[in-house]
Amino acid sequence: MLEALYRTARALPLGRAPASDPACSGVQITPAGAEARFALRIRDAGASAAGLPLDGPINSVRGDDRRWIARLGPDEWLIGSDEAEADQLPAAIAADLGERAHAIVDVSHRNVGIDVSGPLAAAVLNAGCPLDLGDAAFPAGSATRTLFGKAEIVLIRHDGATPRYRVECWRSFATYVHGLLAEASLGVGETARR
């Protein structure tokens, strides 16, 4: 019952757009589907909760594409998971944390995900993000809150031979972020063809 409510309530601001490569630059920009996300705040976290590791360094991500946990600060994590898991995950985390004071908030509807992948993906992101996205400074497994243009995003770099990034932004910024990514890839496309 709950699960059905959960899914029918979702409307994706970018629709279910297919992967696009407007500039033929080899950079794929793909709005993600509906996913569950949770913000976890806890001081002195243990090693893990509900199978999600909490002992990773700040600005790193663990897990895989479907179930990941990014440590955004000393006491703050962003968790992504499949929608099917959304109803059990908070209770499972709370059970593992026991008596320790913590907050776990469902932010699934607040966040919109956009996947950016391809050899020149970092160049596209750097059109709006001032971070050093080189392999040394931001290798696979990195994740951080930062800026993309005027919007705050969470940037995650997943494992993979070709760079694969997930951009998580707030719902009302989604069209702006998606548009700026597409615009930036046009410029990168020029470079790629030269």
Add this chain to the structure above:
Amino acid sequence: MLLIACPYCGNRPETEFRCGGQAHIARPADPGALSDAQWAEYLFIRDNPRGIHAERWNHVHGCGRWFNARRDTVSDRFLATYKMGETPQSQESNSILSTSTQAEARA
């Protein structure tokens, strides 16, 4: 772009940060004992030095944490950043010629 060394994240672009004004202002232990002038002094009066200034900064578009920094208001150079509750490592380095942190690196 100016890089600021967040004590939690390392060197990050300045646009991710927000300045929170002068640091190390202690709240009076017994506000009731203060005169209006003394209370106003505590609330509103801040240093505005030409040179080294201790400031609170927030890595708002990053880890979200507040920290302290010592910054030269003339050169805009950050001399040190340190976590809340800590004291700066180089308390004596009040000269502009003192050793600077890596935060002065520019991208």
